[in-house]
Amino acid sequence: MLTLTFLGTSSGVPTRQRNVTSLAVQTVAGHDWFLVDVGEGTQHQLQHTRLSLHELAAICITHVHGDHCYGLPGLLASAGMAGRKKPLKLIAPLPVWDWLDATRACTDLHLPFEVTHVDIASGATPLWDAAGVRIGAHALSHRVPSHALSVDVETRRIKLDADALRAAGLPAGPLWKALQEGQDVSFEGRMLRSADFATQQAQQVRAVIGGDNADVSLLAEACHGAQVLVHEATYTQAVLDKAGPGPMHSSAKQVAAFAQAVAVPNLVLTHFSARYHNAEGLMELETEARSQYSGGLWLANDFDVFELDADGVLNKKQGKAEQKK
Amino acid sequence: MLTLTFLGTSSGVPTRQRNVTSLAVQTVAGHDWFLVDVGEGTQHQLQHTRLSLHELAAICITHVHGDHCYGLPGLLASAGMAGRKKPLKLIAPLPVWDWLDATRACTDLHLPFEVTHVDIASGATPLWDAAGVRIGAHALSHRVPSHALSVDVETRRIKLDADALRAAGLPAGPLWKALQEGQDVSFEGRMLRSADFATQQAQQVRAVIGGDNADVSLLAEACHGAQVLVHEATYTQAVLDKAGPGPMHSSAKQVAAFAQAVAVPNLVLTHFSARYHNAEGLMELETEARSQYSGGLWLANDFDVFELDADGVLNKKQGKAEQKK
Known part of the structure; x- marks a missing residue:
């Protein structure tokens, strides 16, 4: 099983409703969990969930833009102040690792646990393989090197x-x-x-989680056998056409048409421009996506929780991430 | 007049009630305002006030610890995305400037406005002198170089x-x-x-705003003629004694006894350890401070607003910082 908790769903800047990008990924294999991206304020968002920094196994960062990584130093510092000792993997582009080094040197940051770097652009397959969970990286097209992550979870049943x-x-x-x-x-x-x-049966589910990306077709192979694609849909096609190719983001239309073409059964859109701050704006995005795609479609909100069960069925949990008492 | 809006009042880590340190300082001299410290999530806190990043004149950072500066890159990036063009002064220790340089280089951060560095440790007096506002720095004692800021505002009346x-x-x-x-x-x-x-009359008011500091007596000269001292009181004297001298913070008792000795008429305590997360904990700190000090005493909460008028009278505004509609 795979549980996705959206911690931030806004593109570029936080709004009063949405933080910048972060997504928590849990599996049933132990309590360990993963973060995909860690925008500023991710540690604040986590305080409204039951996820513990002590059980965070790895942080994956899709690309170097600040709205996907500026929460990293504070989250690590807080984990250290909370007494974390367990080593942590940082699956990220090399410049993020360099930035963490500079942050340690410039801001007197001394972590009481080891952080080891796994280069997300190394081409190694998989990047992470432990306890029935495999994480792979898939190159995307953005203003800086950007990657999607595939998360495969194998469940063995007798x-x-x-x-x-x-x-x-x-x-x-x-x-x-x-x-x-x-x-x-x-x-x-x-x-x-x-x-x-x-008899022992192994069931495998796959989620593909995109970083910022102007060309969703790059994920055709990664989506083979996936039950869910999580991808940015920064704006509608009309706004993308007006903005031009410079920002290198995707429209709801492009992503939904791709999901239909590769027959991925569930699509969760995220990373919305701040212009879609109300229900009317979100409806525009949803209507555009729905016109292209007949599968299970969701527009993520902060604290939405989705569960992909061992049979590959995706369900949105009722309500928001369970709050700490 | 001088208006102080507390944006973060927690020490080290954010809590669900308090963000890490940041304080907005406004004067009547135009709309420009200043930030003193910019912990992670400061830009999020600002979204709950009427303060605009377009009118931010300078960011002052008292010392390099992350809970005082990790909000800097995201705040600057958001100001840029909002179209800010006006140059900004960064009054900070040199390593914060180096960190910002590394952040620009590593995370593809291109700001559409100029940021110029003023070394807070330069010894220059004042560090800022414009439109009736003078900002000075005063060395403190902490694990890293740390400074308090004095803010003098002159009001001319006919x-x-x-x-x-x-x-x-x-x-x-x-x-x-x-x-x-x-x-x-x-x-x-x-x-x-x-x-x-x-006849023209000039009235001058002074606020002294401390950074992290183990020896409040270093502010004796800075507090001469000040109407208000804002200072950390990370814990009670008993907890400080137990923690030992390593963390290099102040107790409520130390700060209050100092304020009494130098006869500063108003004292606002802030930067509380997360252990004081409830009313009972805060009451401990307040009782300890009150036992030493007979002036105007406050324990700051996030979004508290204090006004120091031209006559040097400090008032806490009713309610919290006015929310944006």
């Missing part, structure tokens, strides 16, 4: 052959559970072996 | 000699206003000259 068990005369109950857990059991004088009735 | 005017037979009315504005007036066949009835 499935019992219920028909065979019933044929063997064993009624559903505690002995089924024992067989599922790998124990051989004795039943009416016979030995029933787990290996004869239980 | 005062009429009402007794002399009445003796001359001129009743209060439009002619009084003309005389006050420097015009000579004709009254019952006589010429009354403004210079004979109007």
Whole structure:
């Protein structure tokens, strides 16, 4: 399973409704979780969720622009002041690592835990592979090098052959559970072996999470087998046409048409220009996307939580991220 | 007149009630205003006030610690995206300037306005002198070089000699206003000259705003003639004794005893440890300060606004900083 908690959904500048970009990614493999981008104020947003900086395994930064990384030093400093000792991976472009170095040197920042850099542009596949979670990077097109991340989560389940068990005369109950857990059991004088009735099945789900990007078609391969694409839709096509190609962002239309073409079943749009600050503006974006795309479509708000279950079904959780008491 | 708007009053880390340090200083001399410190999230806090980044004249940073400066890059970037062209002064330690340089180089930050550095440690007096406002720096004692700022505001008023005017037979009315504005007036066949009835008076007020500091007595000279001292009181004396001298902060007791000794008439405490997150904790700090000090005493909250009028009287404005519609 994969849980996505949006911590910031605004492009460029924070607004009173939306912070700049950050997304928390949790998996069932332990309590560890990941951050994708860390705009200024991400640590403040986290204070309104149950996510703990102690259990943060890695921070991934898609590109060097400030609205995606200026929250990094403060978040690390606060983790240090909270007594974090566990090493942390920083999956980021090299200039972000250089900036962190400069920040340590210039601002008297001494972290009580190790941060190691993984170059997001290294081409290594995957960049992260641990506890059933694999993270890969996919080059995008923006004013600076930018990457999308693919997150693959494998869930292993032991499935019992219920028909065979019933044929063997064993009624559903505690002995089924024992067989599922790998124990051989004795039943009416016979030995029933787990290996004869239980088979291991691996299920894999994939989410693709874009950074800033002017050419969504670059994600065609990454979206193969993905159940959800999270991508920027900074503005409508009309506004993009007016802004010209300089900013190198995507329109809702472009992203939705791509999602339709590659048949990704769920699309979550984010990174909205501050011009879409009200319901009317968001409706413009949604209507444009819906005109292109027939799958599950959402426009993310700060603190929205989405769960991708082991069967690859995406659900938006009711309400916002659970608040700390 | 001098208006102080507290934008962050927490020490080290943000809490759900208090952001890290920042204070806006406004004077009546035009719309220009100043920031003293710019912790992460300061631009977010400003969105809940009427203060505009277009009219920000200077940013003063007392020392390099992140909870006092990590909001700088994002605030400058947002000012740029909002179309600011007016040059800005950065009155800060040299390493903050170096950090801003590194930030520009590493994160593709291109500001459409000029930022010029004034070294807060240069010893120049004053560091800023314009439009009736003078800013000076005063060295403090902390783990890194830290400075307090003194802000002097001069207000010039033209005062009429009402007794002399009445003796001359001129009743209060439009002619009084003309005389006050420097015009000579004709009254019952006589010429009354403004210079004979109007005199210019200059009134000066001073606020002293500390950075992080373990030795408040260093501000004895700066507080001479000041109407208000804003200073950190990170914890109570008991907690300071337990923490030991390492952190190099002040207790409420130390600061209040100093304010009493130098007879500064108003004291605003700020920069509270996150341990004082509730009313009970704040009451501890206040009780300790009150036991030492008989002047006007306040513990600042985020969005508290204080006005120091031209006569040197400090008032806390009712309610919080006026919100944008």
